[in-house]
Amino acid sequence: MENNLLFRPGHTACAGCGQATAARMVIEAAGASTIVVNNTGCLEVFSTKYPDTAWGVPWIHSLFENSAAVASGVEAALRYLGKKDTVNVIAQGGDGGTADIGLQALSGMLERGHDILYVCYDNEAYMNTGVQRSSLTPFATNTTTSPVGKDSSGNIRLKKPLPEIANAHGIPYVATSSAAFPQDIQRKVKKAVSIKGPKYIQIHVPCPLGWHHQPQLAQQVGKLAVETGLYPLIEYENGNLISVRKIQPKPVEEYLKTQGRFKHLLNNPEQVKIIQEIANNNIERYGLSAEGGTSSGGKLEMAAA
């Protein structure tokens, strides 16, 4: 086993965990001269169960909601020590720790202009506590606290537009990415850490247990979220949309039918229609559709701001 890996194997993540893949991509792109501050959540639990650690970089976990604030203190200390220019600071957490309980700390960190990259691993529910609904849970998703029933077809709200909220802080860099596109993660993280100031990257990370799909399908499921337009991969620099991953949009059913959390929708065309509208809105808003009918094949194309 190589000990110089920054995120080592042997941790206890579930098979097919998108967060484990994404976290490794992030830290490998950021490099060894990085301090990581982690919210409570799956990643923290499966990577640092005493006396083991998967981390080859300095890493600290404090609480569920305060990684952005702890990272602010780390960054302030590095500034005091005159070391900020040589050390990256990454704060990271899941969608609940970021979009719900940690939103205030995140907003404070972004507003104060700290030189920190915040990474949100978005698996679209509180997976560590058993698949409860968060504000990043998609519309009509079946979770344990937005269950499907006689009077319910799952989560009644749309995903909170967190990348847009981060962007509204006037920060230099905001991007979304996906565990199904590892090179996209790495390119964006490398870019982010090269920029001074607060940065926000939100990464879609499939969760076989919470989404109810086979572990070996994680990559396909993640890809379909992007290819249907339900999870647009976008990049803002200084408030301007500078690039999007172009897609040949697939119908949302192709994504929905891969996961048990959407199973109840397959005989509910009204709900599927709403979800298709969500995808269509994304496609229109961000200009996702590839022209000329050829697949983008993962190639990044620049879109007009």
Place this chain on the structure above:
Amino acid sequence: MREFVEGSQAIAEIVKLCRPGVISAYPITPQTHIVEALAQMVADGELSCQFVNVESEHSAASVVLGASATGVRAFTATSSQGLLYMAEVLFNISGLRLPLVMTCANRAISAPINIWNDQQDSISLRDSGWVQLYAENNQEAVDFHLMAYRIAEDKSIMLPVMVCMDGFILTHGMEPVDMPEQEKVDKFLPPYKPLYKLDPANPLTMGLLADPDYYLETRFAIQETFKDLLKFIPKVNEEFKNHFGRDYKDGLVEEYYVKDAEKVIVAMGSVCGTIKQVVDGLRAKGKKVGLLKIISYRPFPYARVYEILKDVPRVAVLDKAVSLGGYAPVAVEVKAAFCGKKKAPKVISSFIAGLGGRDITLESIKEVFAKLTQREINLEFIDLKPELIKEEYGE
């Protein structure tokens, strides 16, 4: 140098002399003057430090946690609701063994909302793993902050310290304070050298998940350190005396006319000044009364309290906080000091006073001494207004 200053300004000055690298705080009355003064020092270039203005006390505590974990001396201050909002982080800081120092400008807890002084805020955090020192006056508050860093950062301790000073009474009170010189402070308090820190040159993982196989020992270790503190705090006070001349004896308690006393009040914080005045007056009339001031509430010096009070016939404990539904917070500790022991006062009565800033006057203290009879009183509220009770709760 002797100055006539507001308590908050004095705290800001001593904190500056302690050379923190990171300060983070959020405004709350009556703590604000402390961090305002520190912010001004940074703005004026007198203090080389990162001052982080945060969006909440939760983040203020989290910022200093992060700074301390990165190996830098840090400071925060708060009061009341702010302290409660920090609660989760405060437990985390002690669990991570980070040697932070904070000021708690003691204030009542809502509801009803009340900005005035009592000690309910810090008392409610007594189990958080922070050392708690209570100051009687601003000189003590200044000196305790300096000693707090020495205590917290010692390799044998590595626990955070909260210096509690009564809101408004001390924070906004003007008193003469002997402010130590920078050179002497630097000799007493060398630069912070962390045992562990977040550093890419030596990657460490902090804040791991400890399952039932490991968690228990972490709490045991902190409890052991609190036992050690009962010896270490006196050692630091001895050093302090040698450096600065002021003598707080063991730094855990202060005895005031206790030796031959028949009646002793036990209390914490600024009310001890009022009690001393009453004791002086009664002593002048030949009454054998005294005061036992508790400085260190955590760790609580049970053995010292036992030794000092074991032959005193009557003891009254005056609490400025309540443990609703239980014995009063200081009273319960004083009673515990005698549990199962051979000797004990015949009477340990418990009184509550001054909640939400109700003045504790000389008359209030005299009433406590007067009520300290052969009959033990448990949890009597002093200075209640009968007409208000009648209005709110009927006959």
